[in-house]
Amino acid sequence: MKSIITKRNAPYFFLAPMIILFLAFMAYPIADSFRLSFFNFEGGTYTLVGLNNYAVMLKDPIFWKSLSNTVIYLIVQVPVMVILSLILGVLVEQDFLKFRACYRIGVFLPSITALVAYAMVFKLLLNTDYGIINYVLRAAGFRGVDWLNTVWGARFSIIMGITWRWTGYNTIIMIAGIKGIPTELYESADIDGASFWQKVMGITIPMVKPIMLFVSITSTIGTLQLFDESFILTQGGPDNATITIGHYLYNTGFAFFKFGYAAALSYALLIIIGVLSVIQFKMTKGGEN
Amino acid sequence: MDAMKGKNMGRKAVTYVFLTIAVFASLFPFYFMFVSATNTNAQILSVSPKLTFGTNLLTNLENLNKKLDIGRVFINSMIMTVSYTGLSILFHSMAGYALSKYEFKGKGLMFGFIMMTMMIPGQVMYVPLFTLMNRIGWANTYQAVVLPGLANAFGIFLMRQNMLSFPASLIEAARIDGYGEMGIFFRVVLPNMKPAVGALGIYMFMSMWNNFMWPLIILGTKSMYNFPVALSMLDGVVWRKDYGVIMLATSLATLPILLIFLIFQKQFVAGVMGGAVKE
Numbered sequence: 001m002k003s004i005i006t007k008r009n010a011p012y013f014f015l016a017p018m019i020i021l022f023l024a025f026m027a028y029p030i031a032d033s034f035r036l037s038f039f040n041f042e043g044g045t046y047t048l049v050g051l052n053n054y055a056v057m058l059k060d061p062i063f064w065k066s067l068s069n070t071v072i073y074l075i076v077q078v079p080v081m082v083i084l085s086l087i088l089g090v091l092v093e094q095d096f097l098k099f100r101a102c103y104r105i106g107v108f109l110p111s112i113t114a115l116v117a118y119a120m121v122f123k124l125l126l127n128t129d130y131g132i133i134n135y136v137l138r139a140a141g142f143r144g145v146d147w148l149n150t151v152w153g154a155r156f157s158i159i160m161g162i163t164w165r166w167t168g169y170n171t172i173i174m175i176a177g178i179k180g181i182p183t184e185l186y187e188s189a190d191i192d193g194a195s196f197w198q199k200v201m202g203i204t205i206p207m208v209k210p211i212m213l214f215v216s217i218t219s220t221i222g223t224l225q226l227f228d229e230s231f232i233l234t235q236g237g238p239d240n241a242t243i244t245i246g247h248y249l250y251n252t253g254f255a256f257f258k259f260g261y262a263a264a265l266s267y268a269l270l271i272i273i274g275v276l277s278v279i280q281f282k283m284t285k286g287g288e289n
Numbered sequence: 290m291d292a293m294k295g296k297n298m299g300r301k302a303v304t305y306v307f308l309t310i311a312v313f314a315s316l317f318p319f320y321f322m323f324v325s326a327t328n329t330n331a332q333i334l335s336v337s338p339k340l341t342f343g344t345n346l347l348t349n350l351e352n353l354n355k356k357l358d359i360g361r362v363f364i365n366s367m368i369m370t371v372s373y374t375g376l377s378i379l380f381h382s383m384a385g386y387a388l389s390k391y392e393f394k395g396k397g398l399m400f401g402f403i404m405m406t407m408m409i410p411g412q413v414m415y416v417p418l419f420t421l422m423n424r425i426g427w428a429n430t431y432q433a434v435v436l437p438g439l440a441n442a443f444g445i446f447l448m449r450q451n452m453l454s455f456p457a458s459l460i461e462a463a464r465i466d467g468y469g470e471m472g473i474f475f476r477v478v479l480p481n482m483k484p485a486v487g488a489l490g491i492y493m494f495m496s497m498w499n500n501f502m503w504p505l506i507i508l509g510t511k512s513m514y515n516f517p518v519a520l521s522m523l524d525g526v527v528w529r530k531d532y533g534v535i536m537l538a539t540s541l542a543t544l545p546i547l548l549i550f551l552i553f554q555k556q557f558v559a560g561v562m563g564g565a566v567k568e
Contacts, residue, residue, distance in 0.1 A: 003470070007470060014383040015383070015384050025418065032417035092308065097308075103311075106315050106316055110315050110318070113319075115499060116520045117520060124325070124536070131338075132338055135338060227412070227501070227502045232524060263417070269413065273409075
């Protein structure tokens with residue numbers, strides 16, 4: 001009995017479900033989002049407005065605020081997390097360490113939690129009057145901080161939250177990179193009498209540079225799409241001081257149903273992520289040469 | 290020699306102190322969440338918060354069930370997560386297999402397209418998807434949450450990378466033995482891909498279990514909520530917020546994934562590394 005599936009046409013059969021899914025839920029929405037960004041949705045009907053949504057966006061203070069908030073998160077949080085995960089990775093991979101698996105699991109555990117769940121726990125920990133963090137600060141003789149209701153307190157809370165949630169995740173990736181370094185490099189450094197510090201600076205860091213870059217890229221893209229933390233932890237406030245692009249997009253599209261404008265915002269996000277990806281990709285190439 | 294030893298001791302001490310602080314900071318929020326689930330709102334919101342397990346667990350559970358049907362939320366989350374994970378394993382493995390073990394027209398183009406979609410944020414698609422789902426009557430359904438998420442390049446990429454090294458000679462031998470192309474995939478290749486399938490499965494399970502923004506948009510009624518959406522609704526209640534109840538709900542949302550993590554640690558880690566390490 002001959003099957004209709006042959007060696008020649010088999011790959012198309014194997015790919016068929018994914019092709020359908022990609023066309024329906026990726027290609028179509030992306031194209032439609034682009035189309036919608038030139039329309040205005042009001043009273044249940046769309047009217048063509050050309051580039052008006054984009055013109056409005058460029059003068060929209062909340063859009064710029066969401067963008068600058070995201071930049072603040074990026075500038076502060078990504079380097080802190082990359083360095084912290086590198087330090088943790090190097091420390092955990094030292095030969096003398098006992099109970100290595102416990103440390104690894106311990107720092108990785110935050111990255112299994114739902115963003116919504118951890119944001120709600122953090123909200124309680126950061127509570128101005130009753131939160132543990134202020135309790136400890138007061139016990140140490142400091143004044144409590146109004147974390148979630150002041151501009152920089154709220155921003156810092158979000159940065160703290162993301163760092164807690166993702167550092168362990170990136171540490172695991174760093175460990176993968178560190179383990180991939182040929183041991184001969186360290187052995188010959190030992191023969192030359194290199195110190196621990198010299199080996200870290202001279203071998204480990206240069207060798208894990210591509211991994212550090214990978215972590216920076218994925219963290220940057222992740223930060224640009226931040227939603228859950230802003231939505232739950234700070235509700236974008238106070239006075240939009242912590243709102244992210246994703247959160248503003250949600251409010252525009254699904255709280256106020258301004259679909260056309262939301263589509264334009266989403267394209268702005270797409271372009272920003274695209275440009276950053278290309279820049280970072282070019283930088284990777286540069287780093288390898 | 291003594292100076293050397295002293296230096297090593299110092300390094301060890303710094304390492305242990307630093308790692309202990311890191312682990313403590315990582316685990317404390319979990320501890321606090323579980324503890325608070327057993328305490329009353331008054332105990333949690335007191336000037337010196339209670340940090341030991343209390344006796345209010347059952348009362349919290351009762352009050353939680355008055356606010357929303359937590360059993361239903363659990364079932365919703367399970368249905369969406371398990372079907373998403375199962376379909377991802379099936380479809381992403383199939384696509385990864387085609388892209389790693391066959392030569393065909395348009396292969397390079399297709400792989401390039403798939404890789405490019407990796408950087409496209411899901412948020413770009415929510416407005417058209419919302420309109421589409423409403424038009425075809427899928428708003429507020431499981432499939433509206435599950436299917437769009439499957440258009441995901443990561444799974445295909447992970448499976449392709451792992452299948453590249455599968456010996457072509459075994460596939461040829463199976464062909465000579467009279468296996469059809471489907472038979473080769475399902476009976477020869479896939480059973481040998483258990484570690485990769487495990488990594489993919491865990492990754493997908495976790496991402497759907499914790500999925501929030503899209504379900505928040507497309508799930509309209511309480512009886513359809515998954516855990517993250519249900520949690521956000523509990524949190525949204527402004528008056529008479531009961532933190533014991535809220536922390537119990539977050540604990541219940543976290544426990545299943547925690548359990549799965551502790552059982553399948555290796556696959557978890559492989560899933561995380563899969564995206565980063567080139568084979």
